[in-house]
Amino acid sequence: MHQKFEKIFSYIIKGLTFSSVMMLIFIIVFIIKESVVLFEKVTIVDFLFGKGWNPLGEPLTISIFPMILGTIYVSLLGILIALPIGVGSAIFLTSVLNRKMRKIVKPTIDLLVGIPSVIYGLMGLLVIVKFFEVHFDFSSGESVLAGGIILSIMVLPYIISTCDESMIKISEQYKITSEGLGVSKWHMIRYLILPACKKSILAGVILAFARAMGETMAVMMVIGNSPVFPKIFGKAQTIPSLIALEMGGAGVDSLHYHALFAAGFVLMIILFLVNMVFHYIKKSIEI
Amino acid sequence: MKKNNKHIGIKLWSSFSGIILMILVLYINIYIFSKGGSGLNSDFLLDMPKGFPLGTEGGIFPAIIGSICFTGIACFFASMIAIATAVYLNFYCSNKKLCGMIHVVIQSTAGIPSIVLGLFGYTFLVVYLNLGLSLLSGGIVLSVMIFPFIEVRVEKALGEINKELIYASYALGISKSYTFFKIILPMCFSEILSAIVLAGGFAMGATAPIMFTGGVVYAPVPNSLFSPAMALPYHLYMLIGEGISMENAYKTASVLLLFLLILNSFGILVELFRKVE
Numbered sequence: 001m002h003q004k005f006e007k008i009f010s011y012i013i014k015g016l017t018f019s020s021v022m023m024l025i026f027i028i029v030f031i032i033k034e035s036v037v038l039f040e041k042v043t044i045v046d047f048l049f050g051k052g053w054n055p056l057g058e059p060l061t062i063s064i065f066p067m068i069l070g071t072i073y074v075s076l077l078g079i080l081i082a083l084p085i086g087v088g089s090a091i092f093l094t095s096v097l098n099r100k101m102r103k104i105v106k107p108t109i110d111l112l113v114g115i116p117s118v119i120y121g122l123m124g125l126l127v128i129v130k131f132f133e134v135h136f137d138f139s140s141g142e143s144v145l146a147g148g149i150i151l152s153i154m155v156l157p158y159i160i161s162t163c164d165e166s167m168i169k170i171s172e173q174y175k176i177t178s179e180g181l182g183v184s185k186w187h188m189i190r191y192l193i194l195p196a197c198k199k200s201i202l203a204g205v206i207l208a209f210a211r212a213m214g215e216t217m218a219v220m221m222v223i224g225n226s227p228v229f230p231k232i233f234g235k236a237q238t239i240p241s242l243i244a245l246e247m248g249g250a251g252v253d254s255l256h257y258h259a260l261f262a263a264g265f266v267l268m269i270i271l272f273l274v275n276m277v278f279h280y281i282k283k284s285i286e287i
Numbered sequence: 288m289k290k291n292n293k294h295i296g297i298k299l300w301s302s303f304s305g306i307i308l309m310i311l312v313l314y315i316n317i318y319i320f321s322k323g324g325s326g327l328n329s330d331f332l333l334d335m336p337k338g339f340p341l342g343t344e345g346g347i348f349p350a351i352i353g354s355i356c357f358t359g360i361a362c363f364f365a366s367m368i369a370i371a372t373a374v375y376l377n378f379y380c381s382n383k384k385l386c387g388m389i390h391v392v393i394q395s396t397a398g399i400p401s402i403v404l405g406l407f408g409y410t411f412l413v414v415y416l417n418l419g420l421s422l423l424s425g426g427i428v429l430s431v432m433i434f435p436f437i438e439v440r441v442e443k444a445l446g447e448i449n450k451e452l453i454y455a456s457y458a459l460g461i462s463k464s465y466t467f468f469k470i471i472l473p474m475c476f477s478e479i480l481s482a483i484v485l486a487g488g489f490a491m492g493a494t495a496p497i498m499f500t501g502g503v504v505y506a507p508v509p510n511s512l513f514s515p516a517m518a519l520p521y522h523l524y525m526l527i528g529e530g531i532s533m534e535n536a537y538k539t540a541s542v543l544l545l546f547l548l549i550l551n552s553f554g555i556l557v558e559l560f561r562k563v564e
Contacts (some may be wrong), residue, residue, distance in 0.1 A: 002462065002465075004464075005461075006462040006463065009463070010379065010463065010464070013371050013374050014375060015373070016367065016371035017371050017375040017376075017389070020369075020371070020372055021392055023397045024392050024395075024431070024434075025392060027399070027407055027431065028396070028399075030407060030410075031407055033401065034410065039441060050434055075343060082403045084300070084304065087304070088300045088301045088305065089301070089304040089305050090298070091301035091309045092302060092308075093305070095301065096305060097305075098299055103559075105305075107552075107555045107559075108308075108312045109308075109525075111316070111551060111557055112311070112312055113551075114488055114547050114548070114551035115315060115544065116492025116493070116494070116543060116544075116547060117492065117494065117495075118346065118494050118520040118523050118527075118540075118543075119315070119319065119492075119523075119543065121527070122319075122523070122536065123315060123318065124528055125527060126533075127318070144299035144366075145377050153311060156311075160323060162512075171296065174364055180294075186293075186294035186297060186298060187294065188296060190297050195376055208422075214398075214400030214402075215400075216401060216495040217494045217520075221527065221528070239476075240400055240402040240403075240495070243403070243405075244495060244498060246322050247498075248499065251535075252410065252414050253427075256470070261406060261410075264402070264403035264406050265403075267400055267403065268398070268399055268400070269378075271399070271400060272398050274398075275394065275398045279394070282359055286521055
């Protein structure tokens with residue numbers, strides 16, 4: 001009886017694992033298969049570095065160059081804003097607050113992660129975009145800058161938690177020695193902890209970059225969505241927002257549809273590479 | 288005097304950033320709840336969307352139920368396969384190469400942006416498998432999205448169990464399944480639960496994966512797995528995107544945020560509780 005159960009249990013575990021792995025592989029293969037169709041008609045170089053996005057009109061041009069630039073631009077901008085605040089907050093959490101306060105403050109970061117992206121979009125549209133429209137002479141507040149600001153808030157927790165983790169480790173390692181030598185706390189932070197955290201900060205930035213590039217809703221709601229080359233105060237479009245906006249109107253198996261799949265595929269490859277770099281750096285920290 | 292001011296720059300910088308962080312968190316929550324919380328009443332929570340265009344009046348009852356259903360289905364599928372995979376990797380897989388390959392596949396899936404998963408769900412589940420816009424298609428896509436999230440956490444929790452305990456159990460001739468149910472599962476039950484709850488919050492807030500796979504602008508309360516449903520984040524997006532009703536958008540946002548606050552604080556509480564023990 002018991003042996004039978006043991007056998008069934010192991011079959012269930014193995015079966016579920018096998019099927020889940022197969023499913024994940026299938027998804028990746030499926031996306032590749034649907035996008036490859038496009039490259040029979042449009043060369044990869046044209047698709048990546050061509051002139052513009054016009055999958056329905058004449059002349060037919062299918063290129064996601066402006067969207068790739070837009071995605072990278074808005075993500076980099078978000079990280080640029082988030083980086084100083086994120087690293088500063090990590091120091092604040094590890095060094096300024098005492099243990100008790102830290103326990104209270106740390107979960108607020110988790111709350112920031114828990115806010116859904118539509119609500120970030122709502123805040124972006126009603127607070128940031130409105131602010132631009134009222135206080136600056138913009139024709140429309142929807143801009144790359146607005147997207148960057150919203151993304152910076154969204155990626156902040158990733159930068160903080162990566163830095164915070166290694167800052168605690170390093171300060172525990174050297175605390176007794178540096179206190180014994182009479183080094184002040186702030187001197188230690190400035191000349192020991194911060195330089196030692198360089199790699200973790202980099203890892204946090206890369207993780208944040210991956211998150212920012214894949215973000216759909218919040219960016220889509222504030223960036224204006226026009227497939228032009230991005231400028232900081234102008235509108236732009238990102239790959240996820242392109243897919244989200246045009247998928248509903250593209251018929252299955254049309255060229256437009258395959259182009260959207262190919263755009264998703266390109267984004268997937270970029271994110272895959274970014275994630276590989278992240279894991280590589282993280283591994284080198286741990287050793 | 289001079290010595291005290293030596294590190295004033297870094298002190299100011301860190302305090303300033305910390306304060307900005309706190310203000311941001313408080314501001315977002317207070318903004319949403321102050322604008323939407325006041326008008327919240329049982330009518331809004333328990334009524335159907337009404338008016339023209341739809342959503343200007345009435346409530347969001349089908350969206351609340353729809354969101355709960357999507358989240359429930361996603362958590363059910365994802366936790367089942369995620370726990371099985373984590374158990375397999377920790378206790379069954381003896382081939383290191385195979386383990387590494389499974390990890391690579393899971394990590395690659397974690398990197399797929401949610402909108403691309405939605406795209407896959409639309410083509411494969413909705414069109415090819417003919418499941419239609421339904422709770423099931425949306426739930427499956429969401430479960431693929433949260434699968435890596437749960438798997439990584441459960442695997443970590445299982446890996447942190449004292450190995451001697453498990454070897455002792457094996458050495459006594461106790462079977463793997465008995466060891467799992469009597470020793471391993473009780474020890475990391477709270478971690479597994481918190482991983483599932485946090486992933487549920489993640490699924491509940493996601494819009495992009497259900498946009499083409501199950502979320503619709505209007506549907507009554509779903510009565511089967513194959514019926515389409517409304518979802519809070521998608522409804523909220525519609526209300527803002529189409530400029531239907533700002534007042535209702537704020538109210539919907541505060542309901543959604545409240546749900547997520549409850550789910551997340553539950554997850555945080557479980558984790559805190561465990562550390563106290």
